[in-house]
Amino acid sequence: MEMRLPEPGDALTGVEMFAGLEPEVRQRVIAAAVPRTYRKGQLLFVENDPGESLIVLRRGAVAVFRTAPTGERAVLSVIRPPDVLGEVSLLDASTRSASAEAIEDCTALALSRPAFMELVHSNPRILDAVMRSLGGLIRRLTEQNADHVFLDLPGRVAKTLVRLAGESQAPMITIELNQSQLAEMAGGSRQSVNQAIGSFASRGWLRTEGRRIVVTDVAALRRRAGMNDR
Numbered sequence: 001m002e003m004r005l006p007e008p009g010d011a012l013t014g015v016e017m018f019a020g021l022e023p024e025v026r027q028r029v030i031a032a033a034v035p036r037t038y039r040k041g042q043l044l045f046v047e048n049d050p051g052e053s054l055i056v057l058r059r060g061a062v063a064v065f066r067t068a069p070t071g072e073r074a075v076l077s078v079i080r081p082p083d084v085l086g087e088v089s090l091l092d093a094s095t096r097s098a099s100a101e102a103i104e105d106c107t108a109l110a111l112s113r114p115a116f117m118e119l120v121h122s123n124p125r126i127l128d129a130v131m132r133s134l135g136g137l138i139r140r141l142t143e144q145n146a147d148h149v150f151l152d153l154p155g156r157v158a159k160t161l162v163r164l165a166g167e168s169q170a171p172m173i174t175i176e177l178n179q180s181q182l183a184e185m186a187g188g189s190r191q192s193v194n195q196a197i198g199s200f201a202s203r204g205w206l207r208t209e210g211r212r213i214v215v216t217d218v219a220a221l222r223r224r225a226g227m228n229d230r
């Protein structure tokens, strides 16, 4: 019988949680997962829905947010491939801790809770990656808490932009985010975020182009956010 070698890249390529799996286990995970597509603006799930699956994002971007009783949103994070979301309610067998909306057209794989738990029980090594992912989430939450105490709003806007710019070393970094999304992420009103952006633009640290922000001086934003120089 002809043996099929695993593809050099598959649907789980780059996803840290599945990185240490044997090729045939990866193939079983892929076979058990259900492909999903979400249009820009579509909700993947809302807070307090039953947590029924782990979502592996393959393409697009998803905003994770909480909604206040007034309807105001606070964006906790923007998830991009090859990241996962929905692990919290799977692990504590509870409801979704936040809502998630596609902010670009997305493709994803959904792994049901029973399939995920079966995978964990038969491959306990996966717990290393699960713990790393939870540790990373706790670390980010700690940092966000500290930012709300120690940084003023322009500082939080600067830090949000630096985070969105990621590790890029490019001289100009384009961020596909409008100012209300940025306000939801930085935890401020649209008006005060607009003022901060205007002041950064007048200093030559960025410019706005319609719904995008082009960062031209990440180092200056890092300094404004009180982050160490690299």
Ligand SMILES: Nc1ncnc2c1ncn2[C@@H]1O[C@@H]2COP(=O)(O)O[C@H]2[C@H]1O
Binding pocket: 051, 064, 076, 077, 084, 085, 086, 087, 088, 089, 090, 095, 096, 097, 098, 099, 100, 137, 140, 141
């Ligand atoms: N503060 C946060 N920062 C980043 N991601 C989060 C945060 N809170 C929740 N999430 C993600 O959003 C998901 C919401 O559904 P879950 O609780 O199943 O799993 C959650 C995590 O994957």
